[in-house]
Every structure is written in structure tokens, then in C-alpha cells.
Amino acid sequence: MKIYRIHGLLLKHWYTTINSVDRILDILFWPIVNLIIWGFASKYVQEAGAGEVVLGVFLGGLILYTIFDRAQKDTSMYIVEDFWNKSVYSTYVTPVTEGELFVSVALLGICRAVIEFMIVALLALAAYGFNIFVVGSLGLFVIPLFIFGWAVGLLVNGIIFQYGSRISIFIWSIPFLIEPFAAVFYPVSVLPPSLQAIAAVMPLAYIFEGLRAALDGAFLMNNFVIALLLSIAYFIGSYALFRFFIKRGRRTGFLSKQ
Amino acid sequence: MVVLDVRGLKKTYTMRNGFLWKKKSTVEAVKDVTFSVRKNETFGLLGPNGAGKSTTVNILAGIVIKDAGSINVFGEPYSQQTKERMNVATAYNNLLDYLTVTQNLRIYARIYNVKNPEVRIDNLLKQFGIYKKRHTRYYLLSAGQRTRVNLCKGLVNDPELLLLDEATVGLDPDVAQDVRDEINKLDTTIIFTTHYMKEIEQLCTRAAFLHEGRVIRVGTPQQLLKLIKEQIVKISYYPTQRSRAIINKLPGIVEEKKSSSVILRIPNTAGAVHDVLKPLMASGLYIKDLHITKPSMDDVFIKLVGKNTANRKGDGK
Numbered sequence: 001m002k003i004y005r006i007h008g009l010l011l012k013h014w015y016t017t018i019n020s021v022d023r024i025l026d027i028l029f030w031p032i033v034n035l036i037i038w039g040f041a042s043k044y045v046q047e048a049g050a051g052e053v054v055l056g057v058f059l060g061g062l063i064l065y066t067i068f069d070r071a072q073k074d075t076s077m078y079i080v081e082d083f084w085n086k087s088v089y090s091t092y093v094t095p096v097t098e099g100e101l102f103v104s105v106a107l108l109g110i111c112r113a114v115i116e117f118m119i120v121a122l123l124a125l126a127a128y129g130f131n132i133f134v135v136g137s138l139g140l141f142v143i144p145l146f147i148f149g150w151a152v153g154l155l156v157n158g159i160i161f162q163y164g165s166r167i168s169i170f171i172w173s174i175p176f177l178i179e180p181f182a183a184v185f186y187p188v189s190v191l192p193p194s195l196q197a198i199a200a201v202m203p204l205a206y207i208f209e210g211l212r213a214a215l216d217g218a219f220l221m222n223n224f225v226i227a228l229l230l231s232i233a234y235f236i237g238s239y240a241l242f243r244f245f246i247k248r249g250r251r252t253g254f255l256s257k258q
Numbered sequence: 259m260v261v262l263d264v265r266g267l268k269k270t271y272t273m274r275n276g277f278l279w280k281k282k283s284t285v286e287a288v289k290d291v292t293f294s295v296r297k298n299e300t301f302g303l304l305g306p307n308g309a310g311k312s313t314t315v316n317i318l319a320g321i322v323i324k325d326a327g328s329i330n331v332f333g334e335p336y337s338q339q340t341k342e343r344m345n346v347a348t349a350y351n352n353l354l355d356y357l358t359v360t361q362n363l364r365i366y367a368r369i370y371n372v373k374n375p376e377v378r379i380d381n382l383l384k385q386f387g388i389y390k391k392r393h394t395r396y397y398l399l400s401a402g403q404r405t406r407v408n409l410c411k412g413l414v415n416d417p418e419l420l421l422l423d424e425a426t427v428g429l430d431p432d433v434a435q436d437v438r439d440e441i442n443k444l445d446t447t448i449i450f451t452t453h454y455m456k457e458i459e460q461l462c463t464r465a466a467f468l469h470e471g472r473v474i475r476v477g478t479p480q481q482l483l484k485l486i487k488e489q490i491v492k493i494s495y496y497p498t499q500r501s502r503a504i505i506n507k508l509p510g511i512v513e514e515k516k517s518s519s520v521i522l523r524i525p526n527t528a529g530a531v532h533d534v535l536k537p538l539m540a541s542g543l544y545i546k547d548l549h550i551t552k553p554s555m556d557d558v559f560i561k562l563v564g565k566n567t568a569n570r571k572g573d574g575k
Contacts, residue, residue: 008368012354015365019356019395081354089351090411093319094369095341250323253271253287256316 001099009096009104013078026073027116031066035120038062039128056215059130060138061184061208063120067142068149068204069175070113075105075153076160076171083165088258092250098243106150113146137219141207144224147231148203152178154238161245164258183208203230259297260333261419261447262318267291267327269313287313289471291327295419295447295464302458302465303451304555306563309468311451315423318449319346331419342370347412348423349405355397359388359407362396363414370415382410386440402433409437413444422450426457455555467562475562485561486553489526491534494519494547504541509533518546526553 017023042058079101082088124130132138156170181195182204188196199205206227210220249255269288275281288310295301303311316322318329320341329336332343353362360379367375383389386406391399399407405425412420425441426434438460441448450461458465459479467475467482475482491510495501497518509530510522524530531550538545 002371004371005369008365008370011368012365015357015361016354019361085354086352087354089321089348090353090366093321093341093346093351094366095320095338096369097338247323250321253313253316253322256312256321 001097001103002095005094005096005100006104006107009100010107013104013108016078016081023077027070027112028119031116031120032123034062035059035123035127039124043128053215055128055130056135057212058185059124059128060132060135060211060215063117063124063132064138064141064145064208064211065179065182065184066116066120067113067145068152070116071106071109071146071149072153072156072175073171074109074112075102075150076156078105078108079157080160080165080168080171083160083168083258086258088255092246092255098246102150102154102239102242105153106146109149109153110146113149135211135214137214138211140224141210141214141227144203144227144231145207147228147235151231151234151238154235154242158238158241158245161242161249161254164254178202178204181205187212201230203227203234206230260294261297261299261331262295262449263328263330264294264314264318265292265328267314267317267329268325269310269317269322270325286471288317288324291468291471291473293466293473293476295449298445298447299463300441300448300450300461302462303449303468304453304455304458304465304559305468306453306559308470310471311453311468312423314468315346315348315421315449315451319344319421342415343417344419344421345370345412345415345417346421346423347408347425349408349425349427349429350423351408352404353396353407353411356395358393358395359383359399359410360392362407363410366411366414372415375414378414378416379410382413386410387436402429402437405429405433405437406440409440417446420444420446420448422448424451424453426452426454455559458555467559469563479555482555482558483553484526486557487526488523489530489553490551491522491524491531492519492547492549492551493522493534493538493545496544496546500541501543504537504543508537 038058042055045058046052046054082091121132124132152174156174159170160167181191181199181202183191183199184204188199188205188209191199203226206220206223210223210227213220213223246255267288268290269286271285271287273283273285275283291310291314293301303314305311313322317324318336320336331340334340354365357365360383363379363382364375367379372378380389380392383392386409388403388406388410391403396404396407409422409425412422422441426437429437438457441450441461448461450457452458462479464476464478465482466473475485490513493505495505495518505520508520508522510524513521513523515521522534524534
């Protein structure tokens, strides 16, 4: 792994971002829209007698989910960018390795997620008086959130390296498929038993259960450890698949035709 | 010094049609490709569509994995390290559309760890006459300008081995000639694929003819031209009794004869044209026009590919 090649890829992501209104707006527009909708919804439910906790559950879930969402989308989008530009050939004839590709999008995802998190968290504080920074133990849950986001992003990339950019829709739809089992806004216990079984292998479910406990002042160490181990396991599997599909793309000649 | 040594390269593609339920078929793109390229040589790979040129270049570029054979570059087996000393430019690849020319080139300069990248990029853009477009977004460039930018990208790391795949395809003749002139000035080892025979004569020190995934002939353009044993002489004259008598005695095989012109096939040797011209000049015959067609690489191409196809059909029976 060479630092200068990662630097080259980061330069590419940077130029792609500053030359694209989409890439700039997507860390502002949707998070803010979501915050407004869920913020007012929480206020309404709270005033209807649901209690103080509802604001923390909804807004805390939303704010934390932006980290997973950003890590996943950036891991996919910035690698698939070459498919959209028909520049796959130019990138993959260079000595750049799969590891360098991943590190570059992971670093980019961290930067963009931190920016998005700060914007949403500060807006939540200013508009609804919800301060996520006081829930200190959440800092630890950010680690499995990132790792699982990268894992899902790499899995989507693998699928696109197999079938091409015609199925780029997975970049945006996979988080929606995962969300019901992630228990972002409700506890796992409200799910039917069959769906609880799926949630049991979903790191996000442990993370958001941890969030709700943290809002009550507790820290669920078990949840953190399970979330971390599951995320790492998914990451290892997704990274292996990602490498496999790139190699397969080179073997079948698929990459040379993109 | 041999920069590139390719031995027994093989590649078969498995095609799958359909999305979920796929039907398999195989295409042997490269069956047996062997050649070597010396330092600072411009080596041509030519052949008809589907001959295996691009697959060979794609394997050398590292974007396609070979099935069998060996590749040695700079005296060592092909690896990630050797890729750092190579580069590729093709007419078919694209850079990032919404980035400017300079931004695109900066990315590759960094990936290849180029020292003083800004100086290198500016020099290349000036060399290829595209400096004024350095702040233009890539998608706004014309095909000729894109080709030049792609060449700048291919040269950004000052590669010791440059792969050029159909570098001038789709360009206007004048732009293609400009690009060929620039390629001619490059001081590096080049592998050049094309199906324009004229480019081989203009650019290459040696060339390999590929047909149906095999190398069928390697040589300098001069050696390859010698495969054609005949040249064509067309003489137009005032038709008189005397002129017809002189024309009838000329050496060579009559290809076509009209009342005031004749087309002769004569051997492609040094003295053959002289043997035709000498009796004409000596007789004082008034020649209206004289046209000598030397063998071209097109003739070599047709001879090699045509003959080979014919042989294979014969083998099949």
C-alpha cells in the first residue's frame, strides 16, 4: 500500500466533490430535510404525552444513522463514479490496489460523515434543544457504525463490479432495506419474532439499542462488543467479495469494457 | 536490451448472456502470442478486428488477467512494481468528465508519484498543443483534444513502456497526423496497436501481424513489404501502331490493357522499374502519364490475413 497512490485517489475524490453539486448537497440537503421532518414529528408526539425521551430516541437515531448512511454511500459512490464516467479503464490500468481504493473512500467517508454529523447535531441542538454530545458513550458506537457502513458499501461495489452500473440503485436502496431491522427508531422487541431473528445478526440493532440505553444514562458493553464483532465479520466478508469481484472483472474482461 | 518479452500468451473469454439464467459460450481471443520488444522500439501490433490486439494490450496493461503464458517486463516478471514504470493510452478510455484537464492529470501524476507534477503536466500539455485547454472540463473537449489529453495521461509518469491502443481511431486525418508526429518524437519504448496500415509504416520499427489470436509474422515494415513480390506500373500513351508494338514487348504480366493505357505487374525488385522504363525512353514514345504503385502494408495485410484464412479453411476440411 503506497501513501502517494492513496493521496492520488483522495485528490480524485476531492475534485469529484468540488465539481459536483450533487456531492456537496447530499451531505446537507437530505440530513437537514430529515431532521426537520423527524424533529417536528418528535415534538408533536412529545406534546401528545409521549414524554421527554421521544426527542432523544428519534433525533439521536437519526443523527447516528447519518454516520452509517454516509460511510456506506461514499464507499460505493466514489468507486462507482468511474463506471458513470466510463473511466474504469483509466483507473484500473494504474498500479492502484483494492486496498488503496478502500482506504481512500473510507478516509473520505470519515471526513464527510463528521461534517454531516456536526451539521445535523448542531442543528438539532439549535432547533430542538437536543444535545447528542452529552451522551458521551455514543462515541464508542461510532466505530462499529463506520465499519458496518464500509462493509455494506463494499458489498454494493462487489455487486456493481459483477453486473455493472445498471444496478447502481442498490447504493441508495440497500440502507432502506436494512433500516427496518436496524431498530433505529424503535426497540427490537417490537418486531415480530421472525424479524427479531434478522435483527439479531444486524450490528445496527445493537448500536441503536445502545443509543436508547445511553439516553437513560446506561452503557451496554455487551451491545458494543457484539456490534463491533459483527461489523468486523461483515467487513471481512464484504472486502473479500469486493476483491473477488474486481479480480473476476479482470478475468472476464468486464473491467476493460467499462 | 529487451524491455518486454511475451511468451505463449493465451486468453479465453467466457461469455454469459442473460441476467440471472445465463447461457455460456467461449471465445478464444488470444491463442498463442509470442513477441519481444527492444528498448526505445516502437512495436506495432496489427491485425483485423478480433485478431487479439486489444486483448493482448489489456493483458499487458493489467486490466485483463491472462490464462496462460509469461510476461517479463524490464527483465523481471510482470508485477505491480513493473506497472509503475509503464502506462497506457487508448482512444476508448475516458477520464473524469466534470474535472478539468489539469485536475485529471494531477490525479494520475500523484498516483504515479511524479516529481514536480505541475511542471510535467504543463510541459506535456504544451508538447501536445493543448495547454490553452488546461482549465476546460474534459467532457467539453473535442475527440482530437481528448486523444491528446489521454496521451498526456499516458506519458505523465514518463513511462519506460507505453501502450497505445488505437490511439488515433476516429480522428480527422490532419489531427491523426499531428498525433502520429508527436508519437514519433517520443523517446520511449512503445507498443502500438492499430488497424491503419499507414501508421505502421510511419511509426513502427517492427510489427507483429496478429490473426485469430496468433502472431503470424513479425518483422520491420521493410521486411514485411518484401512479402509482396510484385509492384504495379500504369502507363498512359498516345495510341499508334508503333507505340502498341513497343508496349507489347515490355517485361511484366499485363494486368489490364486498353487502347491508350496498360497496367503491368512487375517484380518488386530494384531493377524491375528500370527494365520497363528503358525501352520506353529509348523509343522516344510520348508518355502521357506513368504511375508506379509500390506495395503497401495494406497489401501485406491482405496477403497475410487472406492467405492465413484460406489455409485455415483448408485445414478445417
